[in-house]
Structures are given as structure tokens and as C-alpha cells.
Amino acid sequence: MESALDYYSARALLEWQIELGATEAILDAPVNRYEAPAQSPARAAASQAAQALPEAKPTVDPVKEAMALAKSTQDLAGLKAAMASFEHCDLRRGARSLVFSDGNPAARVMIIGEAPGRDEDRIGKPFVGRAGQLLDRMLAAIDLSREAESADIATYITNVLPWRPPQNRDPKPDEIAMLMPFVQRHVELVKPEVLVLMGNIACQGVLGKRGITRLRGEWSEAFGLPTLPMFHPAYLLRSPHAKRDAWADLLELKARLLSKG
Numbered sequence: 001m002e003s004a005l006d007y008y009s010a011r012a013l014l015e016w017q018i019e020l021g022a023t024e025a026i027l028d029a030p031v032n033r034y035e036a037p038a039q040s041p042a043r044a045a046a047s048q049a050a051q052a053l054p055e056a057k058p059t060v061d062p063v064k065e066a067m068a069l070a071k072s073t074q075d076l077a078g079l080k081a082a083m084a085s086f087e088h089c090d091l092r093r094g095a096r097s098l099v100f101s102d103g104n105p106a107a108r109v110m111i112i113g114e115a116p117g118r119d120e121d122r123i124g125k126p127f128v129g130r131a132g133q134l135l136d137r138m139l140a141a142i143d144l145s146r147e148a149e150s151a152d153i154a155t156y157i158t159n160v161l162p163w164r165p166p167q168n169r170d171p172k173p174d175e176i177a178m179l180m181p182f183v184q185r186h187v188e189l190v191k192p193e194v195l196v197l198m199g200n201i202a203c204q205g206v207l208g209k210r211g212i213t214r215l216r217g218e219w220s221e222a223f224g225l226p227t228l229p230m231f232h233p234a235y236l237l238r239s240p241h242a243k244r245d246a247w248a249d250l251l252e253l254k255a256r257l258l259s260k261g
């Protein structure tokens with residue numbers, strides 16, 4: 001029996017698939033795996049034999065490869081191209097965009113977030129969803145903006161991960177480790193005066209520790225720069241009571257910029 005879906009049901013099904021991360025059509029037509037022919041005996045034997053073999057050791061170290069690649073870059077365009085050519089992080093295969101940065105690279109303040117979400121993946125820029133809009137309001141409260149041309153009031157924004165993890169899951173330690181050399185090079189090329197780390201993942205990548213409730217509001221040092229951890233704006237959306245602490249941290253940042261300005 002033929003079942004014709006109405007427009008709204010078809011759209012709801014499509015949105016559901018996108019939500020699950022199935023955002024790419026691999027073939028022109030769907031394949032019904034239940035109707036696929038059974039494996040030939042020869043193929044089954046070959047796959048059994050392959051399973052019996054001890055797992056081959058990876059011949060490359062993704063962290064070392066990332067370090068060499070990142071080091072070889074001379075400017076931001078080169079760094080972005082190097083990241084696009086880096087094949088060892090599987091997240092790239094499920095993502096629509098490589099989300100590199102936004103804002104003014106001449107800014108005194110460089111912000112490092114976690115990873116793109118759905119909106120960032122779609123648009124190709126960091127912090128453009130609800131958390132990003134809150135971030136913009138937080139920055140505006142201390143007279144900073146990612147749109148500003150003047151370096152004094154500008155910000156530059158990137159993430160630890162340039163690719164969206166499926167269903168926005170937390171990045172895994174090996175993913176963070178292999179992408180940190182690119183973050184470090186990013187900081188070296190932008191040469192900001194201060195770094196701001198948004199949330200636990202940024203702290204884990206840059207400072208090697210988590211515990212944002214303890215770390216926030218205290219200056220530490222990373223890549224030779226003064227570094228201020230803060231609550232992630234997505235956390236502030238879920239926990240408005242923490243906005244008071246975030247406000248104190250913003251004032252701390254502003255005071256630092258004024259004292260060195």
C-alpha cells in the first residue's frame with residue numbers, strides 16, 4: 001500500500017533526522033538494509049578472518065601531526081586551511097562547517113569557547129545561537145563587541161573544537177588533545193592581550209583542568225597570556241542565578257583592560 005506523507009509530517013520527519021545528526025544524503029535513493037542480500041560465504045569468511053587479527057597499531061599520532069601542521073602556518077588563512085586538511089578528527093565527517101572564528105583579529109581580548117552547536121554549524125560562525133546572543137549582551141555590558149573595528153573595544157572569538165560534535169555531546173579528551181595545537185597556534189597568530197575561557201571544556205583544553213565554579217574569576221596564565229575563566233553563556237541560560245558571578249567576572253575583565261589600556 002502506498003503511503004503519501006503530507007507536507008507537515010514529511011517536514012517533521014526530516015527535522016527529526018537533522019536533529020539526530022543525519023544531515024547528509026550519501027546516495028540518491030534510500031537503501032533498505034533489511035532487504036540487502038546476505039553476505040557471500042567468501043566475504044563472511046574474510047570479515048571473520050579480519051576480526052580475528054590483532055588490531056593494527058595506528059601509525060600516526062594525531063596530536064603530533066596536528067602540532068606539525070599548526071606550526072607550519074604563518075597566518076590565520078593558512079591556519080584555517082591547515083585545519084580543513086586535518087583528517088584525524090572524525091567530528092569533521094558529521095559536521096557541515098569548519099567553524100573557525102568571528103570578530104576582529106586585532107582585538108585585545110580573545111574568547112575561547114567549547115564547540116559549535118547546531119546554529120553555528122549551519123552558519124559557519126561561533127556563538128551565533130542563543131548562548132552567542134547572550135555572550136554579545138555580556139560583552140556589550142562592558143563596552144566590547146565582536147563587530148568593533150577599533151581593537152580597543154573589539155573581541156575575537158573561537159572555540160576549542162571547530163566541528164560540531166554529534167547531538168552536541170561533550171568533546172572527548174582525545175578530540176580536545178588533537179585540536180589544541182591549532183588553538184595554541186590560533187592564539188599565537190592573533191596575539192591578544194588577554195584570553196577569556198568560556199566554560200569547562202575551554203579550561204580543560206587550555207589550562208588542563210576542569211572545575212569552572214572554582215576557576216572562574218581568577219586570573220591564571222596560558223600560552224604566556226593572562227587568562228580569565230568564566231561561566232559559559234549556555235550555562236548562564238540554564239542557571240540564571242550564576243549571572244551575578246558572571247557580571248563580577250566581566251567587571252574584572254574590564255578593570256584589567258582599563259588598567260593596561
Ligand code: URA
Pocket residue numbers: 113114115116117120125126127128129131132159198234
Ligand atoms: N557554544 C560554544 O562554546 N561555542 C559556540 O560557538 C556556540 C556555543
